[in-house]
Amino acid sequence: MARGFRLSSELIAGVVVGAVIGWGIDRLLSTSPWGLIVFFLLGFVAGVINVMRSAGVAPDRTGR
Amino acid sequence: MIDPIHQFNIDKIFTIGHIGNQEIAFTNSSAYMFISVALISLLMIGAGRQLVPGRFQSMAEISYEFVANTIRSSAGSEGMKFFPLVFSLFMFIMVSNMIGIIPYTFTVSSHIIVTASLALLVFFTVLVYGFYKNGLKFFKLFVPSGIPIAILPLVVLIEIISFLSRPISHSVRLFANMLAGHITLKVFASFVTMLGAMGVVGWAGAILPLGLTVALTALELLVAFLQAYVFTILTCIYINDAIHPGH
Numbered sequence: 001m002a003r004g005f006r007l008s009s010e011l012i013a014g015v016v017v018g019a020v021i022g023w024g025i026d027r028l029l030s031t032s033p034w035g036l037i038v039f040f041l042l043g044f045v046a047g048v049i050n051v052m053r054s055a056g057v058a059p060d061r062t063g064r
Numbered sequence: 065m066i067d068p069i070h071q072f073n074i075d076k077i078f079t080i081g082h083i084g085n086q087e088i089a090f091t092n093s094s095a096y097m098f099i100s101v102a103l104i105s106l107l108m109i110g111a112g113r114q115l116v117p118g119r120f121q122s123m124a125e126i127s128y129e130f131v132a133n134t135i136r137s138s139a140g141s142e143g144m145k146f147f148p149l150v151f152s153l154f155m156f157i158m159v160s161n162m163i164g165i166i167p168y169t170f171t172v173s174s175h176i177i178v179t180a181s182l183a184l185l186v187f188f189t190v191l192v193y194g195f196y197k198n199g200l201k202f203f204k205l206f207v208p209s210g211i212p213i214a215i216l217p218l219v220v221l222i223e224i225i226s227f228l229s230r231p232i233s234h235s236v237r238l239f240a241n242m243l244a245g246h247i248t249l250k251v252f253a254s255f256v257t258m259l260g261a262m263g264v265v266g267w268a269g270a271i272l273p274l275g276l277t278v279a280l281t282a283l284e285l286l287v288a289f290l291q292a293y294v295f296t297i298l299t300c301i302y303i304n305d306a307i308h309p310g311h
Contacts (some may be wrong), residue, residue, distance in 0.1 A: 005240050006294070013232035018225050039225075042218075046225035050233065 010050035018043010066257065068250035072174055072243070093178070096170045100160040108155075127155065134296055139304035146303050149189065153182060154296040161242065161288030165281065173291075174242040176235060183235035186299045194306035205309035234298055241291045245284045252277045 022039025026032040076089040111117075111124035131151045135143045143150075157173055164171025173179050194202040206223040207216070255273035259266040 005244070006237055009233040009236040009240060010229075013229035013236065014225060016232060017229040021225065021228075042221055043225050043229075046222045046229060049222060050226055050229060 006054060007051050010054050011047040014045075014047025014050050015040065015043045018046060066254040068247045068254065071170070071246060071250060074175075092170050093172055093175065096160060096163060096172050097156075100156060100163055100172065103159055103163075104155045127151075131296065134293075135300050135303075138297060138300040139307060142307050143300060143303055146189075149186075150296055150299055150303075153186070153299060154292055157182070157238065157295055158289060158292035161292060162285075164242065164246070165284055165288060171242055171246055173238055174246055176239040179235040179239040180231070182238075182295070183231040186234065186302055187231040190302045190306040193303075194309060197307065198309055202306075202309050205305055230302065234295070234302075238291050238295050241287055245280075245287050249277065249280050249284060252280060 018039045018041070019036065021043070022036040025035035025039065029035065073092075075092045077092060077095060078090050080088045080090055082088065107120060107127075108124050111121040114121060117125055128151070131154050132144070132147065135147060135150055139146070160172040163169050164174065194205070198204075206220050206227065208219060208223065211219050252273045256270045256277065259270040259273065262269075
């Protein structure tokens with residue numbers, strides 16, 4: 001259960017942050033809906049990278 | 065009567081004052097925070113300083129050694145600068161989780177606002193110290209070496225999002241584990257009373273959830289420690305990034 005929470009929270013955090021950034025850019029620059037679309041996808045990528053790092057599949061950022 | 069969420073209620077004990085129209089109250093959550101801090105202070109200050117340690121002094125020394133080794137192994141000896149922060153975080157989360165296992169108590173870290181503020185504290189410590197120590201070189205954290213220039217902007221964006229998502233996953237992990245564990249415990253415990261009300265057949269059936277409740281309590285004890293440890297080790301990894309950005 002702990003491992004599941006760890007990985008899912010990593011993925012969700014990435015997607016949520018990406019979506020929030022995209023939404024904020026849309027609000028500021030009135031580029032709706034492109035900012036949300038682009039950053040949602042980027043956030044998904046970041047989330048997947050987070051999961052891979054946290055699961056130890058991809059090398060860590062610090063290279064340890 | 066049986067409400068597994070009821071244990072997370074915040075009750076006001078007394079009002080401290082007002083900021084604007086917002087009431088600032090001393091709640092049961094604050095009371096349990098004070099209890100955990102008091103217990104930690106009692107353990108660490110009242111431990112004594114004998115050459116041959118007694119029980120309490122051993123506990124204090126073991127927790128010191130444990131956190132110090134965690135920091136040294138994941139952030140290097142430079143990370144020991146942050147020992148007070150990391151040790152306080154570890155002890156606070158662990159002791160408040162352990163108190164939360166006791167029936168009828170309140171678990172401080174089962175509220176996301178508590179874990180989120182702890183995670184944001186770490187996040188901003190990393191940001192401020194990273195810029196203070198490395199200046200603009202801190203941005204190297206977002207630029208992995210050996211990436212072709214064509215896809216570099218994309219990678220940097222992804223790294224920035226990944227960095228910003230840290231406090232979320234850091235806080236949600238602790239919060240979700242404590243919340244889910246305590247709800248599971250309450251649900252299984254309520255099966256015992258439900259089945260027990262059904263007569264003799266129910267009593268036989270109630271043995272299974274009762275055994276599971278006992279087993280889950282043991283598991284929760286492990287989770288309480290493990291999540292405090294995970295929070296600590298992630299803090300160390302993030303601090304390591306602030307000390308050595310980009311390797």
